[in-house]
Amino acid sequence: METIIENEFVKELGNKHGRSRESLIPILQDLVVQNRFLSKQDMVDVARELDISAADVYGTATFYTFLDTEVRGKYIIRICKTISCAMKGKNDILSIIEDILKIKVGETSSDRKFSLLEANCIGWCHKAPAMLINDTPYTELTPEKVTEILRDYIRTK
Amino acid sequence: MSNLKEKFVKRVDLIFEKTECRDILEKIIDMEPDAICQKVLDSDLKGRGGAGFPTGMKWRFASQEEDTVKYIICNADEGEPGTFKDREILDQVPGKVFCGMAIAAKAVGAKYGYVYLRGEYKFLIPMLNEELVKFHRTMDEFNHNFRIQIRLGSGAYICGEESALFESIEGKRGEPRNKPPYPTTSGLFGKPTVINNVETLVHVVMIMKYGAAHFKELGTKDSRGSKVFSISGDTPKAGIFELELGMSVNEFVEEFGDGDTKAVQVGGASGFCVPRKRFEETIIGFEGVPTGGSMKLFNSTRSMYNVLHNYLDFFTEESCGQCTPCRVGCQQLLKGVEAVKRGDKNSKYLDELVKLAKTMKRASKCGLGQSVGNAFGSIVENFKEEIIY
Numbered sequence: 151m152e153t154i155i156e157n158e159f160v161k162e163l164g165n166k167h168g169r170s171r172e173s174l175i176p177i178l179q180d181l182v183v184q185n186r187f188l189s190k191q192d193m194v195d196v197a198r199e200l201d202i203s204a205a206d207v208y209g210t211a212t213f214y215t216f217l218d219t220e221v222r223g224k225y226i227i228r229i230c231k232t233i234s235c236a237m238k239g240k241n242d243i244l245s246i247i248e249d250i251l252k253i254k255v256g257e258t259s260s261d262r263k264f265s266l267l268e269a270n271c272i273g274w275c276h277k278a279p280a281m282l283i284n285d286t287p288y289t290e291l292t293p294e295k296v297t298e299i300l301r302d303y304i305r306t307k
Numbered sequence: 308m309s310n311l312k313e314k315f316v317k318r319v320d321l322i323f324e325k326t327e328c329r330d331i332l333e334k335i336i337d338m339e340p341d342a343i344c345q346k347v348l349d350s351d352l353k354g355r356g357g358a359g360f361p362t363g364m365k366w367r368f369a370s371q372e373e374d375t376v377k378y379i380i381c382n383a384d385e386g387e388p389g390t391f392k393d394r395e396i397l398d399q400v401p402g403k404v405f406c407g408m409a410i411a412a413k414a415v416g417a418k419y420g421y422v423y424l425r426g427e428y429k430f431l432i433p434m435l436n437e438e439l440v441k442f443h444r445t446m447d448e449f450n451h452n453f454r455i456q457i458r459l460g461s462g463a464y465i466c467g468e469e470s471a472l473f474e475s476i477e478g479k480r481g482e483p484r485n486k487p488p489y490p491t492t493s494g495l496f497g498k499p500t501v502i503n504n505v506e507t508l509v510h511v512v513m514i515m516k517y518g519a520a521h522f523k524e525l526g527t528k529d530s531r532g533s534k535v536f537s538i539s540g541d542t543p544k545a546g547i548f549e550l551e552l553g554m555s556v557n558e559f560v561e562e563f564g565d566g567d568t569k570a571v572q573v574g575g576a577s578g579f580c581v582p583r584k585r586f587e588e589t590i591i592g593f594e595g596v597p598t599g600g601s602m603k604l605f606n607s608t609r610s611m612y613n614v615l616h617n618y619l620d621f622f623t624e625e626s627c628g629q630c631t632p633c634r635v636g637c638q639q640l641l642k643g644v645e646a647v648k649r650g651d652k653n654s655k656y657l658d659e660l661v662k663l664a665k666t667m668k669r670a671s672k673c674g675l676g677q678s679v680g681n682a683f684g685s686i687v688e689n690f691k692e693e694i695i696y
Contacts, residue, residue: 210478210479215463234389236613270464271386271387271621275388276539
C-alpha cells in the first residue's frame, strides 16, 4: 500500500485558507512565497488536501506566471520588457544583470539565490526601466543603480 | 484660443483629494438604494477601466436582482501596458476606494466585497490590510453589514477581464466566460455581481460628496467628469495626472509632448495609435479615443515597428489560449509582421493581416482578442513604411 507522508505545511495552509476550490490560489501563492516555486509533490499534496485532482492543481498553477512550476532562486528578478521600459534602456539593464549574476533570462544561479526573468508591464512606466525583486519594485534603473542593488542583495541577503 | 486651451487641459484634484469618508458613509447609510443608483445615473459616470459602461446602470441592474447573496468587486488588476494610476490611487487614498465599494454595496444590497489586486502590486498589501481594519471598524459603528477581502492575482493580464477575474477568485484558470449572462445577473460564484475599476469607485465617492451636477460640470456630453491619466514614453512630464475629459490629442501633446511627438498610443496595447496628422481632430474620451488612462507618447526617434512588435509579443504571451481566433491570431500577427520586416512576405501581406485582426475582433470570446486589432490596424494604417522597411 502506498504510504502517504503528511505535508505539514500544506495542511497548515489548508487550515489557514480553507479547503474549498477558491482556497487553491491563495494556498499556491503561499507555497511560492515559502519555496519560490511549486514542486510536483507539493501540487499532489495540495490536490489531496483540497480533494481535487492533481491535474486541476497543475492546470491552474501553470496558467499563472507567478505560480512557477520550475525551480527558482530565493530572489526572483523580473525585469519589465513592455514598451516604456524597452524604450528607456531595459536591454542595457538586462545585460548588466546578466554580467553580474552570470545567468541569462530564464535561468537560475547555481547557488539558487537568483532567478532572472522578463515580465510584461509591471505598472511603473513613468519610472522606467523597472524591475521587481520578489515583491519589491525598483524603478528608474540606471547601470549604476542596478549594480548597487544587486551588490546589496549578494552581500547582505 | 488661449482661453480654449486653458479650458481643455484642465488639471483636476478630485480623486487624490483627502476626503473624510466617515461623513459620506454616514450620509449614505440612510439613503434608499434606488436613490443612490439614481444619483450615480444622474452623473453620467462611465466606467474608468476603459470599457466605459455607465456605472449607475450597472448598479441598478444588480440592485434589481432578487438574490440574497451579491458581491461587489473592485478590479485592481491593472495590467494594461502604460496604466499605473490605480496603484497610485490605492496607495494614496485606499479609504476612498473601500468607501466606494461600501456605497455600491448599499446600492445593490451586497454584504461581501473583494479587491482583486494584481500580484505585481503585492507590496501594497500590508498598508491596505491596515486600512481595511479601520474601514471595517467604521462599518461596524454605522451598523453597516459589509466586509471586504483582498485577493491577489498571480501575473495574468487576462484576469483584468471581469469574468476571468471571477474564475480566478473561484480558484480556477483565469479564462473568460461567455456573455451573456452578464455579471450583474451571474457573476462571482454565479451570484449578481458589481465589478468596478478602482478609479470608478473613487469617482462615486466624490459624486456623493459634491453631487452629480458638480461632476457633470467637467468634460463633454459623452465623456463627463475627469479622468486619471497614466502618462509615459517620450515626455518630460511622465506621471499621473487627473485631467478633464474631452481634450484633443493636440492639446494633450502641447502640454505633455517633447516637441517632437509623432504618435500617441491612447488606451495601451489594446487601444489606438493616433498619428500626428490626426492630433487636432481626435478627442480623448468616449466620443473619440476612449482610454483606461494609458497615454504613451512616441517621438520621431522611435520605430513604430518596434512598438507594434512589442504589443504583439505582449498579446501572444497574455492570450489565455482558450479561443482559437485570439490564440492563433496573436501568434500569426506577430509572425506576419516579422516576415514582412524580413522581406519574406511582400507588403500586400499586411492587408491580409489587417483582415485577420478584423476577424479576431468579431470572433474572439473576450476583450483581449477583440481589441488586438485596435493597435494593429491603427499602427499599420498610419506607419506602413516603418513596418515594411
